[in-house]
Amino acid sequence: MHTLNIIGAGKLGQTLAALWHRRGTFTIGGILNRRRESAARAQAFIGAGTVIDTLAQMPAADLWLLAVPDDQIAATAAALAPVLRGQNTPPLVFHCSGALPASILSPCGTPRVASAHPVHSFADPQRSLRDMPGATVALEGAPGALTTLAPAFQALDCSCLYLDAEQKVLYHTGSVIACNYLTVLLEQSLQVFAAAGIDRQTAAQMLQPIVLQTARNNFALGPEQALTGPLVRGDRATVARQIEALDKTLPDTAAVYRTLGLAALPLAKRAGLSEDARRQIQSILDEPLS
Ligand SMILES: NC(=O)c1ccc[n+]([C@@H]2O[C@H](COP(=O)([O-])OP(=O)(O)OC[C@H]3O[C@@H](n4cnc5c(N)ncnc54)[C@H](OP(=O)(O)O)[C@@H]3O)[C@@H](O)[C@H]2O)c1
Incomplete structure (x- = not known):
């Protein structure tokens, strides 16, 4: 089973991680938030994963979800580059912003980047555990990344809509x-x-x-x-x-x-x-x- 690291296990990040953990889609790896106590709360909600304190300490993973606020995605991707250089196989890195294209992740250095925007309001993670499955997810990015992400969202009963980068805003x-x-x-x-x-x-x-x-x-x-x-x-x-x-x-x-x-x-x-x-x-x- 693929391993998923999460940077930014907030409303969306912890919900997706919990759903994928429950359905056996991914093994949850490292969880990194700004504050350790917030990451610990997310870990308890997800029911899996390891709280990590810094990017440099994150374990290797097949997939990395950057679910930080939109304005921090580019900087987080750049900070991730030296960490990913240590991995043998280039991992898949994706974000879930509706407005930003996958290319904003380019600074992280892997060609397998994507954006996956669930058309769902993650106002309350507990409610979203029940209500998010079945939502549409708009996918955009490298074809080699989408072939992994589409089945992962389909495992949550979601349907996928494929977009070009220019359509996103x-x-x-x-x-x-x-x-x-x-x-x-x-x-x-x-x-x-x-x-x-x-x-x-x-x-x-x-x-x-x-x-x-x-x-x-x-x-x-x-x-x-x-x-x-x-x-x-x-x-x-x-x-x-x-x-x-x-x-x-x-x-x-x-x-x-x-x-x-x-x-x-x-x-x-x-x-x-x-x-x-x-x-x-x-x-x-x-x-x-x-
Ligand atoms: N919420 C929605 O309804 C929704 C729907 C579709 C897509 N999205 C997308 O999902 C992404 C996340 O949104 P959200 O609503 O889940 O945000 P959120 O609840 O504010 O969570 C953001 C998380 O990122 C962490 N974080 C912030 N800066 C960080 C950094 N530099 N390093 C590590 N962690 C950091 C925060 O940690 P702390 O908790 O310690 O502050 C927080 O846990 C965004 O791209 C958004 O566009 C959201």
Whole structure:
């Protein structure tokens, strides 16, 4: 069985290592984090591996996962070069950033580099142990590395999407908008409820079913049919009243409402909004903040 070393056993690193350990895909080797106690916690979560204090002390391995924050991948790859020179066979080195290409790992000196981005939010490793299997993983990099990584992710019931390096930034931006900005929108929504005197807990309880239903409708029916509300109905006076209320209480949220409202208009048009209503709503949304 191949051995996997992990540099950066944070949310993603420890989850993948734990899953591969449980499924018998890889033997877990060295675990190196910035702080020893963090690596020890990761080791306990994974249930395997050895906590290591410095890069130079890492044992040899067939695969190296660099799951440090994106901004540290290049420097970590460069620091790894002298360590890898001591290994007989060039190992496979990969990172899991959605935005960065495999080539950022070139300074480590091995030609077998890849990026493998799971389309999954590793917010809580315990939940991810249950929910990550089955996700899509976007693979990019040296063909000789991908032939090893694809079966490893398939062993977690994942399906693989193959990308070119040039596709990565926009590919990742697509998932940032759908996933991260959904969280931002929910927070904005809770702030608006708070301004209406409805506490966060009550608002969250109220929102959960409608948000989940909206997500399901989008995937089942497509965005045009899933879009409901005053904008697509052409309820100009309601849109104007909502903007006025936000301008008075939460001007930053008013700006978000305007921007997303304008972005929604072409969709609303395709969903049946008349040209006359579209123009009027656009002029309401375009009005400068008073
Ligand atoms: N989280 C997600 O949902 C997600 C999804 C897809 C892809 N990714 C990708 O996965 C990678 C890791 O993200 P993450 O969310 O798991 O990050 P994270 O939870 O912040 O974990 C980063 C880990 O790297 C360690 N670290 C930082 N600098 C280091 C260094 N110089 N040497 C050794 N270890 C170092 C940290 O150690 P300490 O704990 O000691 O600070 C921490 O354990 C990123 O490339 C990210 O783009 C993340």
